[in-house]
Each structure stands twice: as structure tokens, then as C-alpha cells.
Amino acid sequence: MDSRVLMAHGSGGLMSQQLVDEVFRSIWSNQYLDAALDGAQMTLPPGKVAMSTDSFVITPIFFPGGDIGKLSICGTVNDLVACGAKPMYMSVGLIVEEGFLLSDLRKIAESMAKTAAEAGIQIVTGDTKVVERGSADGIFINTTGIGVINEGTEYTPQQIKAGDYIIATGNIGDHGLSILAQREGLQFSTPVISDCAPMYQLGEALLGFPGGVRCMRDPTRGGLATVLNELAQQSGLGMLVKEKSIPVSSVVKGACDMLGMDPLYMANEGKMVVVVGPDCIEEIMLKIKTVSNCHNAAIIGQVAEEPAGMVLIETELGAQRILGMLEGEHLPRIC
Amino acid sequence: MSSQPEYLSRLLDEIVKEEREIALMEVCGTHTMAIAKSGLRALLPHNLKLLSGPGCPVCVTAQGDIDAVIELAQKPGVIMVTFGDMMRVPGTTSSLQEARSQGADIRVAYSPLDALAIAQRNPDKEVVFLGIGFETTAPAVAICADQARVQGLSNFSVFSLHKVVPPALEVIFSMPDMKIDGLICPGHVSVVIGLEPYIKLVEEYHRPCVVTGFETQDILEGIYMLIKQIRQGEAKAEIQYQRVVKSAGNPVAQQILEEVFQPSDARWRGIGNIPESGLEFRPEYQAFDARKRFNIADREDIPIKGCACGEVLTGKITPQDCALFGRACTPLKPIGPCMVSHEGACAAYYRYSPPTPSKKG
Numbered sequence: 234m235d236s237r238v239l240m241a242h243g244s245g246g247l248m249s250q251q252l253v254d255e256v257f258r259s260i261w262s263n264q265y266l267d268a269a270l271d272g273a274q275m276t277l278p279p280g281k282v283a284m285s286t287d288s289f290v291i292t293p294i295f296f297p298g299g300d301i302g303k304l305s306i307c308g309t310v311n312d313l314v315a316c317g318a319k320p321m322y323m324s325v326g327l328i329v330e331e332g333f334l335l336s337d338l339r340k341i342a343e344s345m346a347k348t349a350a351e352a353g354i355q356i357v358t359g360d361t362k363v364v365e366r367g368s369a370d371g372i373f374i375n376t377t378g379i380g381v382i383n384e385g386t387e388y389t390p391q392q393i394k395a396g397d398y399i400i401a402t403g404n405i406g407d408h409g410l411s412i413l414a415q416r417e418g419l420q421f422s423t424p425v426i427s428d429c430a431p432m433y434q435l436g437e438a439l440l441g442f443p444g445g446v447r448c449m450r451d452p453t454r455g456g457l458a459t460v461l462n463e464l465a466q467q468s469g470l471g472m473l474v475k476e477k478s479i480p481v482s483s484v485v486k487g488a489c490d491m492l493g494m495d496p497l498y499m500a501n502e503g504k505m506v507v508v509v510g511p512d513c514i515e516e517i518m519l520k521i522k523t524v525s526n527c528h529n530a531a532i533i534g535q536v537a538e539e540p541a542g543m544v545l546i547e548t549e550l551g552a553q554r555i556l557g558m559l560e561g562e563h564l565p566r567i568c
Numbered sequence: 569m570s571s572q573p574e575y576l577s578r579l580l581d582e583i584v585k586e587e588r589e590i591a592l593m594e595v596c597g598t599h600t601m602a603i604a605k606s607g608l609r610a611l612l613p614h615n616l617k618l619l620s621g622p623g624c625p626v627c628v629t630a631q632g633d634i635d636a637v638i639e640l641a642q643k644p645g646v647i648m649v650t651f652g653d654m655m656r657v658p659g660t661t662s663s664l665q666e667a668r669s670q671g672a673d674i675r676v677a678y679s680p681l682d683a684l685a686i687a688q689r690n691p692d693k694e695v696v697f698l699g700i701g702f703e704t705t706a707p708a709v710a711i712c713a714d715q716a717r718v719q720g721l722s723n724f725s726v727f728s729l730h731k732v733v734p735p736a737l738e739v740i741f742s743m744p745d746m747k748i749d750g751l752i753c754p755g756h757v758s759v760v761i762g763l764e765p766y767i768k769l770v771e772e773y774h775r776p777c778v779v780t781g782f783e784t785q786d787i788l789e790g791i792y793m794l795i796k797q798i799r800q801g802e803a804k805a806e807i808q809y810q811r812v813v814k815s816a817g818n819p820v821a822q823q824i825l826e827e828v829f830q831p832s833d834a835r836w837r838g839i840g841n842i843p844e845s846g847l848e849f850r851p852e853y854q855a856f857d858a859r860k861r862f863n864i865a866d867r868e869d870i871p872i873k874g875c876a877c878g879e880v881l882t883g884k885i886t887p888q889d890c891a892l893f894g895r896a897c898t899p900l901k902p903i904g905p906c907m908v909s910h911e912g913a914c915a916a917y918y919r920y921s922p923p924t925p926s927k928k929g
Contacts, residue, residue: 417678419678490782492678493601493653493910493911548605548606548607548784549573549576549606549784550576550580550606550607550608550611550784551577551607551611552606552607552608552610552611553607553610554604554605554607554610554920554921555919555920555921557919
């Protein structure tokens with residue numbers, strides 16, 4: 234029989250130690266974690282530091298294209314990348330439900346190790362708690378990451394100016410639909426794979442354009458439409474995008490039509506919205522397209538003075554309408 | 569052959585040329601949403617009006633019926649299974665969403681078959697599927713009831729709020745202040761019912777009806793077909809959505825509907841009782857009728873002060889004409905169901921309104 238996580242694994246005693254040693258420390262091993270101190274002690278290079286935290290409660294835990302472990306690394310790494318930072322160190326907090334399969338826990342830890350190594354970030358400290366059956370949905374993970382920002386890099390909405398271009402680095406909505414399909418047992422002729430990926434390569438590729446890149450943001454929960462609205466509100470400028478320029482795969486488009494959902498509000502876990510000044514837009518687009526998961530990148534619109542704080546989308550008929558924020562839960566329709 | 573964008577703009581040019589005052593009703597909520605998303609209204613001249621109709625099943629669900637459903641969902645041992653759209657629809661004092669937060673076991677499903685599976689997994693619970701929708705969704709529910717009967721599943725029932733479209737259109741066409749010159753008819757419904765009901769409607773009321781698909785191109789073609797008929801003084805029932813809809817509809821779906829359900833009176837929000845516009849279980853299937861099984865009495869509809877959903881659903885006003893629209897009633901805090909449903913006219917106008925001032929028209 235498969236071994237499972239017991240309440241005793243969270244007791245702080247011998248069994249806790251065993252779990253940490255056998256699962257986490259052996260899989261994530263690095264000099265900081267191996268030192269086994271109450272807190273990791275590192276030296277950071279000079280300069281500004283970016284710090285970001287995110288919690289992951291996804292169901293299902295394993296999905297096409299990833300799992301909660303990979304997602305928990307990508308989410309925080311991508312937030313750091315969006316700040317213009319090189320991801321460096323990370324903490325991991327796990328809340329595990331009693332009865333969770335140890336083999337699954339190991340799989341998740343391995344997936345985290347692999348993704349962290351890819352993204353060049355080290356897990357330097359962690360914590361595990363076990364809660365009674367029914368008090369959590371399998372496993373919840375929190376990650377907090379630190380990265381160092383290159384001198385001269387400042388990605389903030391305040392840098393955005395009228396005339397700037399808005400880029401989406403690839404197809405929109407894949408993660409959201411993949412999770413929905415898996416959760417609800419929906420099958421499509423072409424399987425939908427989550428785009429879950431760390432975007433560190435994109436971050437590195439854009440380091441050569443410190444003034445050209447104004448701002449970057451990862452369109453996770455709430456999707457592209459929500460990020461565009463945030464950027465419009467925070468910059469006090471208008472965002473004008475074209476429906477036909479936004480890259481969406483035909484499977485995602487078809488499935489969303491059928492389910493009454495809008496890909497522009499679906500979550501993405503391996504995409505960025507990048508706002509770029511007009512001077513080096515061509516160079517930057519070429520550079521972005523060389524990044525492995527950004528071949529489909531597209532200029533989806535432009536920034537304008539008006540309407541301040543709002544997002545407008547041009548439909549295929551050439552009409553303009555407001556692209557608003559998501560209200561409440563994104564629920565499917567009925568016919 | 570011209571490219572699609574060129575074809576779309578040619579169609580639009582033909583439509584925009586029309587100088588007569590014409591009001592068309594898009595019966596179906598999916599059309600309302602598609603039209604709003606495409607921004608089409610802003611491109612039409614003032615003399616061409618598109619009015620929303622009663623074809624959003626969530627929106628036409630009577631408030632008293634929602635109250636009855638919530639009462640049932642709160643009974644111990646009941647699992648209520650519903651399409652997601654119904655969760656936020658306000659009853660008189662509460663919604664299914666609120667009932668769930670207070671402990672009722674209410675689950676969102678994408679298909680009535682999910683409810684059947686839940687019933688199989690939970691033999692000690694009563695699983696009730698909230699049957700909402702028109703001729704499009706009702707056949708799947710009929711199949712579930714039939715399967716439950718074959719499997720001898722005794723803990724499954726359906727709270728049927730199903731409705732059929734043609735009687736509501738007759739009511740609208742009979743209204744004395746009716747100003748509708750033609751109907752953009754729902755493509756999905758006609759996949760099941762075909763063209764027959766519209767032929768009767770056209771004979772009686774002499775207004776053109778075109779069964780239309782849901783892509784922007786479909787909608788423009790449907791509108792153009794209606795305008796052409798109006799220009800020529802004709803009134804015919806036609807199908808634009810030929811790639812999907814057959815004149816005879818789907819006889820298999822019609823048959824299962826006929827076997828399991830029979831017509832009944834039904835209350836439509838904002839319109840009132842419409843004879844023969846609902847679907848209730850035939851006597852052979854009464855064991856699956858949740859209202860009878862749990863002895864749920866009809867609830868009164870207490871009008872919501874100021875809410876004009878009824879006028880919106882019958883094409884008498886557009887959502888912006890309602891005093892609550894966008895002020896007291898928004899998608900975050902909806903007062904009427906037209907603001908809740910993904911396909912509700914008010915939600916469509918609110919979400920996809922053009923920037924002011926609009927570009928044209």
C-alpha cells in the first residue's frame with residue numbers, strides 16, 4: 234500500500250524530521266537549505282531587491298502541462314520577472330492534508346526542484362504543516378521569492394506613455410481552459426495543455442532594453458483583460474487593443490464560445506503582457522520571438538491618452554467597446 | 569471571392585443603407601451577448617433598432633420559483649445541482665450562492681449527466697437537478713430522467729423550470745404596444761424544434777422570422793435577410809443558420825421531449841403566466857418531479873421595486889432606460905436577473921457598452 238502523510242508528520246518530532254529529510258531536503262538540496270538553520274542566510278548582490286509571494290490552492294493538483302509544484306515556482310518566478318528582477322532565492326510553505334500520498338508529495342517536490350533549477354532560483358527555506366483530513370484540499374503551497382533588479386531597470390505602470398505598444402507573449406487562455414477541462418472532465422479534439430512555465434528567459438532577453446520596456450505583468454487570475462485594466466488605472470492612460478491581434482488558439486476560442494467564457498478573462502501561467510516604447514518596438518518584438526515559449530508573441534494594441542484609465546477593444550466589425558474587469562466568479566453559462 | 573472582413577463590411581454597408589424605422593428583436597440571450605461583444609449596435613443608424621427578447625432562460629425564471637428552489641436546497645440531505653448561471657440570481661431575499669455559503673450543498677455542473685453521477689455516488693442523499701433552459705437543454709434532462717428510470721435510481725429528481733420559446737413570442741406579438749418588425753430567432757433552439765413553429769407565427773402575425781447563427785457574420789446575414797423581407801413587404805420564416813439547422817429540427821430530440829415532458833403553465837419573469845409554455849413531467853415520470861416529491865408549493869412573485877427586467881425582456885425598453893441600470897443594479901450587485909446572467913441583456917449592455925460618445929449612430 235502507498236504510504237500517506239500522517240498527522241505525526243507535522244508534529245515537529247522525529248517523523249517531521251524524517252519527512253523533511255527524505256522528501257524535501259534530499260530533493261531540493263543546496264548549501265543554504267542544507268545548513269538547516271532557523272532561517273536561510275544569504276548575501277545579495279548590490280542593488281534594488283524585488284520580493285513577491287503567492288499561494289497555490291489549485292484543483293486538480295496534477296494537470297496537463299504541470300502540477301501544483303511547478304505552478305508554485307512559476308507563479309512567484311514570473312512575478313519577479315515582471316518586476317525586472319533576476320529570481321534568486323525562494324521560501325516554500327506547505328500545508329498538507331492528512332492522508333495525502335507520500336509518492337505524490339515526492340512528485341510535487343521533484344517538479345518544484347526541476348522548475349526552480351530551470352529558472353535559476355534556489356529554495357533556501359521551507360515549512361511543512363499537516364492538517365486533519367477535510368481541513369485542506371490535498372495540498373496548499375505558498376512560495377515567496379526574492380530577486381535582484383538590474384541597475385537602470387524600472388518596470389512600473391508609471392513608465393507607460395501614450396504611443397507605447399502592448400505585447401502579449403503568446404496564446405491567451407490555455408491554462409484556465411486546461412484546468413477547467415480537467416476539473417469538469419471536458420474533452421476536446423485537441424487536448425488543451427496548460428502554458429505553465431517560468432518566464433526567466435523572457436526576463437533575461439529584455440534586460441538589454443532598459444528604457445524600451447516600460448512595464449511587464451503576468452496575466453494570471455483574471456486574465457489579460459484584468460491586467461490591461463490594472464495597467465490603465467495605474468498609469469492613468471487608455472489601453473486600445475484589437476480583438477483580431479490577440480493570439481488565442483482555435484481550441485480555446487471554440488471551447489470558450491461553447492462554455493460561455495471569454496479567453497480574455499482566463500488565467501495564464503506562462504505569459505506576459507509587456508508594454509514597450511515605440512523607439513525599439515521592432516527590435517524588442519524580434520527578441521521576444523526568439524524566447525522558447527514566446528514564438529507566438531504579438532502586438533495587441535497601443536496606449537493612448539484617452540480614455541484615461543480604461544481599456545477599449547476594437548471588434549472584428551471595427552466597433553469599439555469597453556473591456557471591463559471581471560466581476561465575481563467566472564461561471565459557465567447554460568445554453 | 570472576397571475575404572471575410574470585406575464580406576462583413578459589405579453586409580454592414582447594405583444594412584446601414586436602410587432608412588426606414590425598423591425594430592428587430594433578437595430573441596436569444598446568446599445573440600444579445602454576441603451582438604454586444606461585436607459592438608454592432610454602435611455601428612447601426614438610429615432608425616435600426618435591435619431589441620432584446622425573452623430568450624435568456626435564467627432571466628425569465630420567476631422570482632418565486634427561485635425562492636422555491638432555495639427552500640428545497642436548504643432541506644437537510646438534499647444536494648442541489650445547477651448550471652453555474654443560476655448561482656447568483658436573486659430570489660426575494662437570497663440566492664443559491666448565499667444559501668451555499670450558509671451550508672446548503674449546492675454544486676455547479678456543466679451537464680445534467682453530472683447530477684446523475686452525483687446521485688449514483690451519494691445513495692444516502694437526495695440529488696435534485698435544477699432544470700433550466702429552453703428546447704436546447706431540456707432534451708438532455710429528459711434523457712437523464714429516462715436513464716434514472718432505467719437504472720432504478722430512486723434518489724434523483726429534477727426541479728423543472730424548463731420553458732419553450734414559441735408561446736412567449738406569441739405573447740409578445742399579441743401585446744397592443746408591440747413595435748417589433750421582425751425576429752432574429754435562436755439557432756440553437758431550432759436545431760431541436762426546426763422551422764415549423766415560426767411558420768405558424770409568421771402566418772398569424774405577419775412578421776418575418778429568420779433562424780440565425782451566432783457568429784458575427786451569421787448575425788449580419790440574419791439581419792440583412794430580415795431587412796430584405798421588410799423592404800419587399802414580405803413575411804416568411806427562413807433559416808440563415810443552414811449549416812446547423814434543418815427545417816424539421818431534430819426528430820429524436822423532439823421525441824424524447826414528448827415522451828418525458830408535457831406542456832404546462834409557466835411563470836416568466838416580467839411577463840407573467842403563459843399557458844403551455846413550460847415543461848412538466850408526464851405522469852409516467854412523476855417520480856422524478858422534485859416539486860411533487862418534496863411537496864414544494866408555488867411561491868408568490870413579489871415585484872422588485874424599480875426593476876424593469878419585464879419591459880427589457882419584452883423589447884419595450886432597452887436596459888439603459890431602467891432607472892436602476894448601472895447605478896443600483898450592476899453585475900456585482902444585481903437586482904434583476906437580466907444583470908446576472910452571462911446572457912442577460914442588462915449584463916451585455918453593461919459589460920460591452922461602447923465608450924461614450926459612441927463612434928457612430
